[in-house]
Amino acid sequence: MIRTSLSTKLFIAVLATMISVVLAMAVANGVSFSRGFLGYLNELSVQRMESVQPRFVAAWRLHQDWNFVHDKPPAWFELIRPDRPINEPDGARFGRQTPVSDLTGAVFRITLLDAAGERVMGYYQISQDAIRLPIDVDGRTVGWLAMTPFQSVTEAGGQRFFHNQMVWSLAIGSLCVLLAGLIAWWVARRLLAPVRQVAAATHRLAAGDYAERVHVITDDEAGQLARDFNLLAHTLERNERLRRDFMADVSHELRTPLSVLRGELEALEDGVRKPDRAALQSLQGEVARLGKLVDDLYELSLTDVGALSYRKEIIDVQEEVRRAVASQVERFRQRQLRLSIEAPPLAQWLAADADRLQQLFTNLLENSLRYTDPGGELRVILNDDPTLIRIDFIDSSPGVDDQQLPRLFERFYRTEGSRNRESGGAGLGLAICESIVAAHGGTLTAQRSPLGGLWLSIRLPKGAA
Numbered sequence: 001m002i003r004t005s006l007s008t009k010l011f012i013a014v015l016a017t018m019i020s021v022v023l024a025m026a027v028a029n030g031v032s033f034s035r036g037f038l039g040y041l042n043e044l045s046v047q048r049m050e051s052v053q054p055r056f057v058a059a060w061r062l063h064q065d066w067n068f069v070h071d072k073p074p075a076w077f078e079l080i081r082p083d084r085p086i087n088e089p090d091g092a093r094f095g096r097q098t099p100v101s102d103l104t105g106a107v108f109r110i111t112l113l114d115a116a117g118e119r120v121m122g123y124y125q126i127s128q129d130a131i132r133l134p135i136d137v138d139g140r141t142v143g144w145l146a147m148t149p150f151q152s153v154t155e156a157g158g159q160r161f162f163h164n165q166m167v168w169s170l171a172i173g174s175l176c177v178l179l180a181g182l183i184a185w186w187v188a189r190r191l192l193a194p195v196r197q198v199a200a201a202t203h204r205l206a207a208g209d210y211a212e213r214v215h216v217i218t219d220d221e222a223g224q225l226a227r228d229f230n231l232l233a234h235t236l237e238r239n240e241r242l243r244r245d246f247m248a249d250v251s252h253e254l255r256t257p258l259s260v261l262r263g264e265l266e267a268l269e270d271g272v273r274k275p276d277r278a279a280l281q282s283l284q285g286e287v288a289r290l291g292k293l294v295d296d297l298y299e300l301s302l303t304d305v306g307a308l309s310y311r312k313e314i315i316d317v318q319e320e321v322r323r324a325v326a327s328q329v330e331r332f333r334q335r336q337l338r339l340s341i342e343a344p345p346l347a348q349w350l351a352a353d354a355d356r357l358q359q360l361f362t363n364l365l366e367n368s369l370r371y372t373d374p375g376g377e378l379r380v381i382l383n384d385d386p387t388l389i390r391i392d393f394i395d396s397s398p399g400v401d402d403q404q405l406p407r408l409f410e411r412f413y414r415t416e417g418s419r420n421r422e423s424g425g426a427g428l429g430l431a432i433c434e435s436i437v438a439a440h441g442g443t444l445t446a447q448r449s450p451l452g453g454l455w456l457s458i459r460l461p462k463g464a465a
Contacts, residue, residue: 010192011184018180022173029169042131042149049110049133049147052080056112056135060142066112066120076121080110113144123148194222198229205229210237257290310439315354316347317389317460318382324361325380331369338377339365344384350460352440360436363429364456368395372453379451388442389460397452408446408454409434 059069059079069075111122111130119126120143127148135143197214204212212233214226264283267273325341332339368378376396383390400408409430430444437444442460449455 008188011181011188014184014187015177015180018177018184022176026169026173029165045109045147045149046131046133049131049145052110053133053135053145055079056143056145057137060135060137066114066143069112069121071121073121076112109148111146111148113146115142115144117144122146191222194218194226198222198225201229201233205233205236210240254290257286260286261290310353310356312351312353314349314351315357317350317352317357317391318343318348320354320357321361321380321382321391324358324365327362328365328369332378335369335372336374337369337372339380340377341380341382343382346384348382348384348389350389350462352460356436356439360433360458363433364393367429367456368393368454371395371398373397376453377451388462391458391460393454393456393458394449394451395453395455396449399448399452400446400454402448405446405448409444 056079060066069079109123111124111126112120113132114120123146125148126146129149131147131149133145133147134141135145194214194217201212201214210233213230216223216226216230218226261283264273264279264286268275268279273279321343322341325339329339365378372378372395378393378395381392381394383392430446434444437458437460440460442458445457445459447455447457
C-alpha cells in the first residue's frame with residue numbers, strides 16, 4: 001500500500017479546493033451570462049423595437065396597408081431605421097427621437113406581422129416566445145412587430161463579448177489555481193516542517209533515543225507541539241536515568257547484605273567462626289537490614305500505584321509527635337544528642353492516619369539521629385495556623401549543600417560521597433516521608449537549618465482530609 005505523506009495530502013486538499021472554487025465560479029459566470037447578459041441584450045432589443053414602432057404607425061397612416069413594404073427590403077430597412085425621418089407630419093417627430101444602439105443586431109430579428117398575425121416582412125423564424133408589440137392606429141390594431149429573443153450569443157458583438165469573458169475567466173481561474181498551488185506548497189513545506197520534525201523525532205524517541213530534541217522555530221501550535229515533545233523527551237530521559245540508577249542502587253543495596261550473609265555462613269561452615277551469640281546477632285542484623293530495604297521498596301511501589309492504604313480519623317497531631325519523640329529519647333541520649341519539642345498549649349486536631357504519621361515522624365527522627373554529629377541537637381517545633389499545621393524538624397551540623405537540597409527526596413540519594421552503609425540507610429526514608437505527606441494533601445520541604453544542619457518542614461492543611 002502506497003503511503004501518502006501529510007504534506008502531499010495537504011497540498012492536494014488545498015489545490016483541489018481551489019480548483020473546485022474556480023469551477024464553481026465558471027459555472028456561476030455561465031449562469032450569470034445566460035440569465036444576466038442575454039437578458040440585458042433582450043431588453044436592448046425590445047427598446048430597439050419600441051423605438052421604431054412610431055414609424056410603422058406613421059407609415060400605415062400614409063399607405064393604409066402593408067403592401068408598400070411586403071417583400072421590399074429597401075422600404076423595410078427605411079422603416080426600421082429611426083434615425084432617418086420620413087416625409088410625414090408625424091415622421092419628423094419620430095425621426096427626432098434619440099437613436100437606440102443596435103449592437104445587439106435586433107434589426108435582423110424584427111418581424112412585421114399583419115393584423116391576422118401573418119408575416120409581412122422581416123425575420124423568418126418567429127419563435128413561440130417572441131415578444132410582440134402591437135401597431136395601433138386610431139384605436140385599431142393594424143399589425144404587430146415581433147422580436148425573437150436571444151437564446152444564445154450568435155451576433156458578432158455578443159460573440160466577441162462572450163469570448164472576452166471566457167478568456168478573462170480562464171486567465172483568472174488559471175492564476176487562482178497557480179496561486180493555490182504556491183500557497184499549498186508553502187503550507188506543506190513551511191508550516192508542516194515542525195510537524196515533520198516532531199514526527200521524525202518521535203520515531204527516534206520510540207526507538208529508545210531519549211536524547212532526541214526538536215528545534216523550536218515558531219510560537220504557534222506547531223511550536224507548542226515541539227516544546228511539549230522536548231519536555232516529554234526530557235522527562236523520559238530523566239525517568240530512564242532514574243530507572244537505571246534505581247536498579248543499580250537496588251542491586252547494590254541487596255547485594256551488600258547478601259554478600260555479608262554469604263560470608264558469615266561460609267565462615268560458619270568452614271569453622272572459621274563459631275556459631276555463638278555474636279555470629280547469630282550479626283546474621284540477624286543483616287537479615288533485618290535486608291528486610292527493612294524490601295519493606296521500604298514495597299511501600300514505595302504501593303505509593304507509586306496509589307495502593308497504599310490510609311485510614312484517616314480525627315487525631316491530635318501533638319500527641320502523635322510526642323509519642324514518636326518519646327520512643328527515640330533514649331537513642332538520642334546514647335548518641336549525645338539533645339532532643340526537644342515545642343508545641344502550642346492546645347491540641348492540634350487533624351483528619352489523618354495515625355500509623356502513617358508515626359512512620360513519618362519516626363523516619364524524620366531517624367534521619368537526624370543518623371546524620372547529626374554527637375553533641376548536637378534536634379528541635380521539633382509545632383505551629384498552628386488558621387489553615388494548616390506546620391511541623392519543623394531543625395537539627396544541627398553537619399549541613400547540606402544548596403545544590404543537594406532538591407535531591408534529598410530522591411530514592412537512594414544520600415548526601416555522603418561514599419556508599420558506606422554504616423553512616424546511613426538505603427536513602428529511601430525521605431522519599432517515603434514525602435509520599436506520606438503528599439497523601440495527606442501537604443508538602444515536605446528541605447532547607448538549611450539556622451543551627452547549621454538540615455531544616456525539614458511539614459505543612460498539613462486542615463481541610464485536606
